Amino acid sequence: MSENNPREHVIMMMLDTLMDEPLQRALEEESLPAFQFFMEKANHYYPDVVAPFPTMSVNVESTFITGHYSDQHHIPALAWFNQKEQRIINYGTHVIEQMKLGLSRCVYDTFYRLNNEHLNPNVTTIYEDLYQEGKTAASVNALVYRGPVENELKLPRLLRLFVPLDRTIPTKGPSHFVYGKFSKMSPWTKYSHVWNKYGFNNHFSIQEFTYFVEQDMIPHFSIVYLPDHDKRVHKHGRMDLKGIKQMDEQLQQLLNAFSSWEEALERNIWILMGDNGQATVGENKEQALVDLRRLLEPWKITKLRKGVQPDDQIVLGMNLRSCFVYSLHPDVLPLDEIAKKLQSDARIEVIAWKEQEWIHVISGDKQGTLRFKENGNVKDVYEQMWTIEGDTTVLDLNVNGSKLSFGEYPDALKRLHSCLHSHDGDYVVCATKPGHEFIGESTPHHENGASHGGFHNDDSLIPLLVAGTESQPPFLRIVDLKTWILQLTRELKERSE
Numbered sequence: 001m002s003e004n005n006p007r008e009h010v011i012m013m014m015l016d017t018l019m020d021e022p023l024q025r026a027l028e029e030e031s032l033p034a035f036q037f038f039m040e041k042a043n044h045y046y047p048d049v050v051a052p053f054p055t056m057s058v059n060v061e062s063t064f065i066t067g068h069y070s071d072q073h074h075i076p077a078l079a080w081f082n083q084k085e086q087r088i089i090n091y092g093t094h095v096i097e098q099m100k101l102g103l104s105r106c107v108y109d110t111f112y113r114l115n116n117e118h119l120n121p122n123v124t125t126i127y128e129d130l131y132q133e134g135k136t137a138a139s140v141n142a143l144v145y146r147g148p149v150e151n152e153l154k155l156p157r158l159l160r161l162f163v164p165l166d167r168t169i170p171t172k173g174p175s176h177f178v179y180g181k182f183s184k185m186s187p188w189t190k191y192s193h194v195w196n197k198y199g200f201n202n203h204f205s206i207q208e209f210t211y212f213v214e215q216d217m218i219p220h221f222s223i224v225y226l227p228d229h230d231k232r233v234h235k236h237g238r239m240d241l242k243g244i245k246q247m248d249e250q251l252q253q254l255l256n257a258f259s260s261w262e263e264a265l266e267r268n269i270w271i272l273m274g275d276n277g278q279a280t281v282g283e284n285k286e287q288a289l290v291d292l293r294r295l296l297e298p299w300k301i302t303k304l305r306k307g308v309q310p311d312d313q314i315v316l317g318m319n320l321r322s323c324f325v326y327s328l329h330p331d332v333l334p335l336d337e338i339a340k341k342l343q344s345d346a347r348i349e350v351i352a353w354k355e356q357e358w359i360h361v362i363s364g365d366k367q368g369t370l371r372f373k374e375n376g377n378v379k380d381v382y383e384q385m386w387t388i389e390g391d392t393t394v395l396d397l398n399v400n401g402s403k404l405s406f407g408e409y410p411d412a413l414k415r416l417h418s419c420l421h422s423h424d425g426d427y428v429v430c431a432t433k434p435g436h437e438f439i440g441e442s443t444p445h446h447e448n449g450a451s452h453g454g455f456h457n458d459d460s461l462i463p464l465l466v467a468g469t470e471s472q473p474p475f476l477r478i479v480d481l482k483t484w485i486l487q488l489t490r491e492l493k494e495r496s497e
């Protein structure tokens with residue numbers, strides 16, 4: 001058995017919407033004892049790890065826990081169109097949107113189908129792999145958590161007044177499974193009321209993990225997800241420092257649960273990371289928000305409440321700064337026609353669709369066309385091979401002989417390729433430039449704030465801090481972290497009982 005780290009556990013703090021630039025500024029301008037401590041003790045700090053596209057939490061989490069992009073894990077984004085069932089799946093962008101789609105179905109999609117049906121059963125999660133190796137694991141408040149252990153979500157009475165669902169929903173999670181009030185481990189009830197979003201908040205996540213520390217039951221690997229900062233950045237913009245300060249206070253609380261901060265570091269490997277970034281959305285609503293219903297006129301778009309009607313032509317899967325535009329009848333309304341229409345708006349920076357093995361890319365902002373496919377003579381910085389034809393400036397690619405690196409769109413080819421192979425259907429995926437966001441029927445919007453879901457560096461790059469090991473991930477992408485963390489857990493010291 002390999003064993004060369006004197007530490008016993010790997011603890012990963014997933015800090016929603018943590019970005020390098022505001023973190024650096026906060027470290028200069030604010031008092032952040034916990035972040036300061038981790039920064040000083042860090043073996044590695046990377047400002048720019050690549051998140052998958054679309055940059056939405058469920059896709060990011062699925063990519064992390066499976067170690068694959070969405071072409072393998074099959075969770076395309078927060079909102080997508082299920083061709084087989086002819087309906088839009090929405091794991092929770094906006095409660096009004098969900099009400100229109102049918103609240104109980106949305107709740108069931110999020111609580112049950114996301115983990116137990118949609119997440120591809122043919123790929124394993126980090127929790128399943130750890131279990132195979134005889135190791136324990138915790139998921140605290142992550143949305144995607146599929147594991148080997150039978151569990152159940154308990155639905156509170158108040159919620160059941162609105163959604164006709166059973167009192168419990170069976171599900172499978174890791175050995176230590178916390179999912180808000182619906183599955184908790186501590187006996188404490190604070191921070192889990194309806195007005196606390198049933199426990200999906202930073203305080204509750206910290207409280208539950210503190211319980212593991214106090215009970216001396218930290219598993220080999222834990223993800224502790226702190227969701228709150230996302231909303232602050234949406235509202236106050238990329239450089240919001242207050243949310244970072246709040247997370248620092250919560251990290252202090254967690255460190256204080258150990259007999260000392262030094263001990264917390266001596267017994268554990270710590271990984272602190274974001275999940276996705278956010279790009280600025282401009283002040284002027286008219287200019288900042290790209291209304292797809294107007295842009296796609298006169299085509300008939302499916303209404304959320306009505307569902308697909310016989311004469312509908314288009315369905316929208318809205319993911320803030322990106323969108324899936326589905327053609328219901330591609331023989332009559334082909335994808336390149338939809339793409340051309342999208343191209344007429346200069347605020348849309350990337351428009352891509354699949355045609356057999358080729359991915360076609362155009363832009364509303366740049367001239368030229370580009371197409372690419374897997375395999376070929378060009379090798380990118382992640383050692384993936386491609387055939388590329390056309391104008392490489394469309395995706396800001398730097399081709400140097402047979403070598404390829406990326407500019408504004410990190411891991412551009414694999415991220416587009418996987419996104420366009422993530423689910424069945426005929427669709428174009430598009431993303432707006434920083435400064436903008438898509439809107440459709442009752443989607444949330446964040447003018448004079450920030451948003452994500454897009455393809456750009458601003459949405460896609462997150463910081464990663466590692467303390468307690470010299471080991472480094474093979475590439476700086478979220479998709480590459482699972483294998484690395486499994487390796488870290490194999491090197492841990494056996495816990496003395």
Ligand SMILES: [Zn+2]
Pocket residue numbers: 230231234452
């Ligand atoms: Zn968000």
